[in-house]
Amino acid sequence: MALVLNEEQTMLKESAQGFLSEHAPVSQLRQLRDERSETGYDKATWQQMVELGWSGILVPEAHGGLAFGHVGMGQVMEENGRTLTASPLLSTAVLATSAINYAGTETQKKALLPAIVDGSLLFALGLDEGPKYRPSLVKATATASGEGYVLNGEKQFVADGHIADKLIVSARTSGDAGDDQGVSLFIVDSVASGVEIERVHLADSRNSAMLRLTHVTLPADARLGEQGGATSLINYLTDVANIHLSAELLGVSQEVFERTVQYMKERSQYGALIGSYQALQHRAAHMFSEIELAKSIVIKAQQALDANDAQLSLLASACKAKVSDVVTLVTNEGVQLHGGIGMTDELDIGFFMKRARVAEQQFGDRRYHLKRFASLQNY
């Protein structure tokens, strides 16, 4: 398949770019942070995103969505990276939707997907129990009780945890922490008895939360997918999350790079534009080259997701590892090449660097994915 966008995907990208730069630029995130916003995102902007159909991009038409695919959603994510727009898009419209598409029963799909499309339900996905992504290290337990389950345990660093209506969490129905088998996913109402949610503030000024589950009782149909067999679902969600985070990070990389090159054309020292100095030109040209490499692996991985390619996991890990390298380089160079002004809160560059580092950690950092890439090729 050609590694280019089709006409509809190009239009979606352009429309996302237009909307986000006008209605939700970086200054919106800055304002949310400075006002210590309760929700951490702008509800009116999210409502407009819903009206644009973004919440339904990955939802099948039968459930009221646009069924536009991951390449399309990836374009919206990439543009979100350029504006750092805070919204429930990733947690709800990408991750929860993908989880339900993949493993949900017809009843669950009918109940949940239309509510995602119309914006009435927000989700959060809680897989981590520590600061690093290790999805098989699940200590939280789900004990069979009557017709349903009782959940106990903790989930850490759950993106959008404190604004979600429903939480998708992993818990162990058998085995020990570290075992691949024995883990199941459950859909929990955030207001259910025994659920405590504590918001945590990370450097990126986006939403994160700690969850504590104490004797939370769930009906049997709260389980998403097979009992004890969530490995393939979690594996799939790892792929989905990393490919979309990579798209966002590609957007971050491009935006920081363009702003930095622009600054090199404006800032003078020693009577010359700093962009005329070869020591700096070569660093910019190197970044250009790295971003070009990243673009190719991102679109390839997005297409693999739509095609359910046999190489999906390999490409997802390659994608996140490569893009993490590139965004680390570009954000670091972005600050350095801006000099002193790059260290100020007044300039936006720092926002991009902070978001990049959080997104790099989410669902596995570059080392996690280097190792996953190696394991998938049996070495």
Added chain:
Amino acid sequence: MSDLEQFRAQTREWLEANCPASQRLPVMEFEDRCWGGTKWCFVNEDQKRWLEVMAERGWTAPDWPAEYGGGGLSKEETKILREEMYRIDARPPLFSMGLSMIGPALLKYGSEELKRQHIPNIVKGKIWWCQGYSEPNYGSDLAGLQTRCEDKGDHFLVNGQKVWTSYAERADWMFCLVRTDPDAVKHAGISLVLFDMTTPGVRTSPIKLISGNSPFCETFLDDVRVEKDQLVGNINQGWELASYLLTHERAMIGNMGHTAASEKSLHQHAIDVAGGLENGQLGDSALRTDIAQWEIDILAFELTQERIDDETKAGTGTGATSSMLKYAGTELNKQRFELLTDIHGQAGLAWEGEAFDDGLLASQWLRTKGNSIEGGTSEIQLNIISKRILGLGQKA
């Protein structure tokens, strides 16, 4: 079945029938790759036959016009041919600067007579072409070249010295950049001329490299007579042609990072040399992540070549990407050989002895160091990206 599907089926069948088994083995040594020319010694009958049957169909230059002996294939058909050759690990039947450099330039800029004289011989591999570009004092600053070319009425007279001429002692003809107007600003006084290497006054001398091999020569040009009809394009148009040629050269050198289907992966080398896996993983976990990092980088590079091709076809390309690909591809190829020699430890640095393939790996490793120098250094590529793509460089 569509026309293209039919073409693929026929091509597959024809290749199966005509590509000798020995021409499907990995290229191990220099001679395994046929460069053609009057002095070429075919390593075996298969190599000769493979060249002949492919050249007869023009498939050594599949997308060149059939009227000059090329294959006359469309872009899509050419891609299918490449894919089908790749599928069976077929070696390219011919590898030459005629195909990759002077041929495309002649097709674009050459007179009808020049095309008729040279293109069919390039397609058939009859002539080995070498490139006269760099001079002892003009490497990266190529446009400063000083080899003089004087108009003597019915012919030109060339005097000067070229360096880094690939395989000049085996070559039959040279395409050579010369200064035709010493008073013009440097880019504006250059022309491209062609001459036979047996012309009186042409003398070559090999240069021994760190690899121990001597693929390059110095070429001395003393009162070399060049016929006037061997000027390519117009007088003083040489820099434009040189830039066009360099674009092709960059694509070729950058592509060296590309791994053939049959080539053993880096991680397989590591598994074989380290004596297997421990619990399904390479025992040296640091090496494991180094290899994974490189394999991801080369994947991103190969996908970028593919994407840029696709964008060009779709008409959405940004252009000027050959410098980026040359830069990234050559740096990756160097890293590949650093890792390979590292995996093999001291055996990877062996210089002689049958047990070590006579030091083949070490010499290959050292050869790659030139990749980021030849065809414009990495630093020159970064200059081009900065100035032409990023628009950096105005003085204030």
